[in-house]
Amino acid sequence: MTHLAHTxxxxxxxxxxxxxxxxxxxxxxxxxxxxxINDVWSWGIKxxxxxxxxxxxxxxxxxxxxxxxxxxxxxPGDALVVEVLDVTFDNFGWTAVVPGFGILDEFQKPxxxxxxxxxxxxxxxxxxxKIPLSPFCGVMGVAPDEKGSFNVAPPGKHGGNMDIxxxxxxxxxxxxxxxxxxxxxxxxxxxxxxxxEVCLCAIECAGAAKLRFHLDKDARLxxxxxxxxxxxxxxxxxxxxxxxSPDLWKAMQESVRNMISYLTKTYDLTAEEAYVxxxxxxxxxVHEAVDKPNWLVGTMISRDLFPD
Amino acid sequence: MTHLAHTxxxxxxxxxxxxxxxxxxxxxxxxxxxxxINDVWSWGIKxxxxxxxxxxxxxxxxxxxxxxxxxxxxxPGDALVVEVLDVTFDNFGWTAVVPGFGILDEFQKPxxxxxxxxxxxxxxxxxxxKIPLSPFCGVMGVAPDEKGSFNVAPPGKHGGNMDIxxxxxxxxxxxxxxxxxxxxxxxxxxxxxxxxEVCLCAIECAGAAKLRFHLDKDARLxxxxxxxxxxxxxxxxxxxxxxxSPDLWKAMQESVRNMISYLTKTYDLTAEEAYVxxxxxxxxxVHEAVDKPNWLVGTMISRDLFPD
Numbered sequence: 001m002t003h004l005a006h007t008x009x010x011x012x013x014x015x016x017x018x019x020x021x022x023x024x025x026x027x028x029x030x031x032x033x034x035x036x037i038n039d040v041w042s043w044g045i046k047x048x049x050x051x052x053x054x055x056x057x058x059x060x061x062x063x064x065x066x067x068x069x070x071x072x073x074x075x076p077g078d079a080l081v082v083e084v085l086d087v088t089f090d091n092f093g094w095t096a097v098v099p100g101f102g103i104l105d106e107f108q109k110p111x112x113x114x115x116x117x118x119x120x121x122x123x124x125x126x127x128x129x130k131i132p133l134s135p136f137c138g139v140m141g142v143a144p145d146e147k148g149s150f151n152v153a154p155p156g157k158h159g160g161n162m163d164i165x166x167x168x169x170x171x172x173x174x175x176x177x178x179x180x181x182x183x184x185x186x187x188x189x190x191x192x193x194x195x196x197e198v199c200l201c202a203i204e205c206a207g208a209a210k211l212r213f214h215l216d217k218d219a220r221l222x223x224x225x226x227x228x229x230x231x232x233x234x235x236x237x238x239x240x241x242x243x244x245s246p247d248l249w250k251a252m253q254e255s256v257r258n259m260i261s262y263l264t265k266t267y268d269l270t271a272e273e274a275y276v277x278x279x280x281x282x283x284x285x286v287h288e289a290v291d292k293p294n295w296l297v298g299t300m301i302s303r304d305l306f307p308d
Numbered sequence: 309m310t311h312l313a314h315t316x317x318x319x320x321x322x323x324x325x326x327x328x329x330x331x332x333x334x335x336x337x338x339x340x341x342x343x344x345i346n347d348v349w350s351w352g353i354k355x356x357x358x359x360x361x362x363x364x365x366x367x368x369x370x371x372x373x374x375x376x377x378x379x380x381x382x383x384p385g386d387a388l389v390v391e392v393l394d395v396t397f398d399n400f401g402w403t404a405v406v407p408g409f410g411i412l413d414e415f416q417k418p419x420x421x422x423x424x425x426x427x428x429x430x431x432x433x434x435x436x437x438k439i440p441l442s443p444f445c446g447v448m449g450v451a452p453d454e455k456g457s458f459n460v461a462p463p464g465k466h467g468g469n470m471d472i473x474x475x476x477x478x479x480x481x482x483x484x485x486x487x488x489x490x491x492x493x494x495x496x497x498x499x500x501x502x503x504x505e506v507c508l509c510a511i512e513c514a515g516a517a518k519l520r521f522h523l524d525k526d527a528r529l530x531x532x533x534x535x536x537x538x539x540x541x542x543x544x545x546x547x548x549x550x551x552x553s554p555d556l557w558k559a560m561q562e563s564v565r566n567m568i569s570y571l572t573k574t575y576d577l578t579a580e581e582a583y584v585x586x587x588x589x590x591x592x593x594v595h596e597a598v599d600k601p602n603w604l605v606g607t608m609i610s611r612d613l614f615p616d
Binding site for chain 1: 409410411461462463464465469470471472473474478479503504505506507508529530531532533534535536537538539540541542545546547548549550551552556557560562563565566569570591592593594595596597598599600601602604605606608611
């Protein structure tokens with residue numbers, strides 16, 4: 001049996017999740033689709049943009065999603081199995097700090113960092129720091145069963161804006177299906193991100209994802225599950241900071257604050273630059289959540305990013 | 309300058325953190341000490357122990373620590389830099405589920421798993437599953453500045469029961485010093501643990517740690533910081549489950565529940581076995597904490613553990 005390859009171009013997108021969206025494509029189990037994907041803020045951020053422009057952006061234009069795609073035979077209770085065959089990205093990217101978002105409340109001014117992504121392996125940052133690029137789609141999801149229009153920002157039982165940085169080429173995500181045909185869409189390409197995405201943004205960019213679809217019939221998943229090849233082991237290992245608190249959220253905040261403090265002191269970065277660096281390249285991990293009453297969260301960053 | 313090597317045997321230990329403990333050894337910056345370490349429950353769990361014995365154990369005999377060691381020249385405000393030169397472990401290990409502890413409240417019966425650790429690379433588990441061993445000290449810490457006796461269980465500004473699984477051979481931990489001489493102790497050898505230590509225990513065992521000490525004068529750390537070589541990349545990558553909730557703790561619980569459900573179904577394990585497997589080998593990671601109002605926590609397990 002020959003499977004067709006399909007493409008969805010950048011003019012074909014929708015905002016919001018809605019089971020009433022009309023599919024732009026119908027495919028069968030086993031078929032591959034290339035999704036050409038706009039950046040998360042619908043071209044609102046350009047090379048000429050400044051931090052102040054962040055306050056003027058149109059929130060209704062967040063998360064343009066490529067799709068939706070109707071998968072023949074998909075039924076509620078099934079899992080839609082999405083193989084990530086490839087993810088590519090454009091030459092321009094950005095990372096924003098927006099007051100009221102991000103895990104640290106002390107960042108009270110909008111801040112914008114712009115990335116040159118012409119080299120597809122690493123992106124140059126300040127002071128000789130280089131970010132290894134590992135692209136994935138922040139959003140992969142299906143339509144919910146509830147009627148109406150739902151914001152894309154929060155992930156949920158339908159997958160969606162999961163921001164799982166491990167969903168790079170070679171990985172697979174299983175997403176519970178809620179309506180016949182599933183209605184899958186993808187969006188929000190990230191050239192790189194750390195576990196936690198702590199300042200709000202990854203390296204946000206436009207790009208494309210080549211995805212192959214299968215059905216796991218009657219899988220009855222309670223939530224998305226995935227396989228991933230995982231990270232390369234850094235040659236120079238990791239630097240880690242800790243946060244310790246009876247509140248898991250506060251422990252996470254403290255570990256990131258300590259990493260920002262370490263990065264500003266050691267690599268002569270501003271606090272905003274260090275916060276952005278954490279968001280795109282450092283990993284928030286729960287080291288222990290059982291040593292009552294104090295939990296310990298670690299923020300880990302690869303030492304390969306830094307010049308010798 | 310020749311540095312002496314020192315050893316603290318298993319008869320030399322203390323319970324609790326207390327700045328009034330008398331040092332068992334005084335060393336200089338740059339010296340190495342081998343700490344011979346009892347298991348976390350002071351030989352309370354033996355090869356013949358049963359789950360019911362967990363309810364009869366003496367809580368006062370938790371966390372026997374080897375030490376304390378007085379480091380000449382250490383002053384409040386310094387960081388004690390501890391290089392992990394080697395960690396070894398005995399041939400017997402155990403992992404306990406104790407109701408009221410661990411992140412999942414639905415485990416209401418004591419459960420005890422016993423490990424054969426004669427092979428120092430991997431420990432056999434049920435159904436052909438093998439756990440790669442990666443030993444470290446759950447506890448490395450210094451005396452607090454406050455007067456009195458403090459339980460070892462909660463980690464804090466003094467380090468202590470940090471349970472950072474990355475502190476294996478080749479890693480370094482920096483711990484803030486609070487009193488002159490620091491009074492460093494180590495304990496709680498773990499042959500393997502996952503990020504989170506979700507059921508309460510790692511593979512608990514007796515063993516030894518060879519540690520070298522330095523001072524980072526006037527470092528003024530807000531909490532422990534570390535370097536680590538990090539993990540080997542699994543040949544077969546990872547399997548991940550997700551938990552999604554506005555509450556980071558609940559998101560973590562749900563991701564572990566979904567992993568337990570996956571493991572019981574896929575590898576024919578009991579729920580208790582799967583919970584233990586998560587605690588000793590699966591990693592809890594905050595994938596995103598910024599997509600309001602829902603955070604997404606992942607629990608990831610290496611697929612190399614499982615038979616083909």
